[in-house]
Amino acid sequence: MGFSRRPNKNPHAEAEQFRRRAVLGAGVVALALLALGAWYFKLQVLDHEEYVTRSEDNRIRPQPVVPGRGSIFDREGRLLAENVPAFRLDVLPERAGDPERLVEALGKVIELRPEDVERFEATRKVTRGFRAITLKAKLDEDEIARLAVDRWRFPGVEVVPYQTRRYPYGELFAHIVGYVGRIDEKDLENLDEINAALTHVGKTGLERYYESALRGKVGYEKIETNVEGRALRKIGQIPAEPGTDLRLGVDAELQKAMVEAFGELEGSAVAIDPRNGEILAMVSLPSYDPNLFVNGISHADFKALNENPSRPQFNRLVLGGVAPGSTIKPITALAGLDSGARTPEDRVLSTGVFRLPGMKGRGWLDGVHGWTDARKSIYESVNTYYYQLVLDMGIRRYDEFLGKYGFGQPTGIDLTGEIAGILPSPDEKRRLTGERWYPGDTVNVSIGQGLWKVTPLQLVRSTAAIASGQLMRPHLVVEQRNGFDAPWQALPQPVPSPITDRPDHLKVVQEGMELTTTIGTSARIFRDAGYRSAGKTGTAQVVNRSERAVDPRTLPLWKRHRSLYIGYAPAENPTIAVAVAVEGGGYGAAAAAPIARKVFDAWLLPKTAPPDAAGEIAEPVEAASPEDAQAAPPAVGETAEQVSP
Secondary structure (H helix, E strand, O other), rough: OOOOOOOOHHHHHHHHHHHHHHHHHHHHHHHHHHHHHHHHHHHHHHHHHHHHHHHHHHHHHEEEEEOOOHHHEOOOOOEEEEEEEEEEEEEEEHHHHHHHHHHHHHHHOOOOOOHHHHHHHEEEEEEOOOOOEEEOOOOHEEEEEEEHEEEEEHHEEEEEEEEEEEEHHHHHHHHHHEEEEEHHHHHHHHOOOOOOHHEEEEHHHHHHHOOOHOEEOOOOEEEEEEOOOOOOOOOHHHHHHOEEEEOOOOOOHHHHHHHHOOOOEEEEEEEOOOOEEEEEEEEEEEEHHHHOOOOOOHHHHHHHHHHOOOOOOOOOOOOOOOOOHHHHHHHHHEEEEEEEOOOOOOEEEEEOOOOOOOOOOOOOOOOOOOOHHHHHHHHHHHHHHHHHHHHHHHHHHHHHHHHHHOOOOOOOOOOOOOOEEOOOHHHHHHHHOOOOHHHHHHHHHHOOOOOEEEEHHHHHHHHHHHHHHHEEOOOOOOEEEEEOOOEEOOOOEEEEEEOOOOHHHHHHHHHHHHOOOOOOOOOOOOOOOOOOOEEEEEEEOOHHHHHHOOOHHHOOHOOEEEEEEEEEEEOOOEEEOOOEEEEOOOOOOOOOOHHHHHHHHHHOOOOOOOOOOOOOOOOOOOOOOOHHOOOOOOOOOOHHHHOOO
């Protein structure tokens, strides 16, 4: 019979092993407790501010407060741009879930245009998830009611009250005031973090030029929310600062009269106060309704504007330019006198033909005016006088004086994108055509043809300078105020510069322009006006040389001559100067001068006065006037026989 033997136990070894295990376990527990304590210390002390902020962010939602945009007024206090209450639909992407499903579901509750969805998607891709994105900019009452019923189905979707922009005069001030539009990707790139909360920014006109002043400063409200994200109460705020109000020198009634004077004609016109440079009226026709763009223009409306051959959105005042034709003659006469190339008594014989030395053929044709001095050269629009004058001055010296008078450079008006135009010179011709300058080019330039390109603003600026003796910056905004109860403050303007240091020379030009309206090329239009005025007709020829023998009335409108007119009134104490350019209007006295007469009447005569003597403006016609015989000089390489009057 067998039996097993158990090993002998060592109590001391077992006890030692237990003690080691106990110490190790206690050490592990102590380390764990120490780590936990350190972690609690980090959470409660070191990272206290961070987690309090996170907690507050979960409970408190910062909501941007967009300030009221500054209003724009005319000189009499009429509102040209105002804010009106409206409601929009905003989406917070981080709370709204799948955007495609959301848009599809919302489209069953309210009407969403394809362009609304496209704009939402484009903005969502470049916007942080915590930023609200506008899906529909303007909701009607029925849509608001339907959304209120189905609100629980759309987390992260809010109906937000706000102020939208409205332009009460519609088309009348489109090219002056401009319009605001929804912020796009390009706008976001130019806005800082705070202003990214804006929904609209100025896109064109004064709305764009004075954007930073008009929009004010964005504020914020701290809104306490529940676990569902619903607003409970406001617990703090950083107030928004409203935008600056602007008051213009423009008069809405004169603006309307200027548009009515054009009738169905197209073109541009600008009126300025020669005493201070304030723009009184300014139109580019045809125009468009800026209200279409505020909350996103429809595809149909945008297509209609883009496909209109008359380009309603094109601002002819700052972006368009034509050859000045004979309207450049008064300022050229002043350059001749100031340069010493002519004196007021110097005379040139106008025989009807002008030839350069060595030229064969008939030469440049002009009316037979006989002996002509500076005054007569203006009121009878005598080409021969200017042909020889600028040849004697030389093109370099001529450019120097015309640059001094403001040509070939922007006027500095408070609108973006103004072009400098073209002051003809050998350098400009080489740059544009790669060809050298010839004496025939100088002759061409002398009567406002050839490489010339001027804007109506440049023309009216020089006209106002002739009227007042001072070259001023044309400007639209006259005053501003920071708050409804704040006083209006004048905007400082550059110090004007004298156009000449010889008042006697300026007087000669003024007398020639005044004679234009009494016995010269626009005398018929200003007969019995009731006030004395001064002016100059002009024609910008646009048909090519092979078409000069064609009756302009048989040509498409865009190929017909531009009818031009500059002038100021009253002649003895001018308070208004104008420049008018009518596309396809024919010669200066045909369409532009009657428009100028109507504008003068609207500004100078009592409002109850009978209809002006100029009568209604008919369709463009080639009116007979002393400058009708004017023909541009031949181009280099072209014989004189090729030119017809």
